[in-house]
Amino acid sequence: MTDRLTCAQAVRQFFAYLDRALAGEPLEALEKHLADCLDCCDRLEFNRRLDAFVKARMGEAPLPEGLEARLRQGLMRARVDATEES
């Protein structure tokens, strides 16, 4: 099963995608999903901004250990739960 990602599956790949850690089939599947899912395009844009914000902040003062990961997880969970009904 490589063709259709659910939104939840797509969202889980975002950080790898933003870090350019995706390649091959997972990357193609995600890009295919983004091409026809407006919701995930919006979420990706949100995550891109969050990523830039976190990286900019880290340049000034390091975030406490584990905070970045918890922040990301919390946001992901909130956004996925809010939109995933099935």
Ligand SMILES: [Zn+2]
């Ligand atoms: Zn989607």
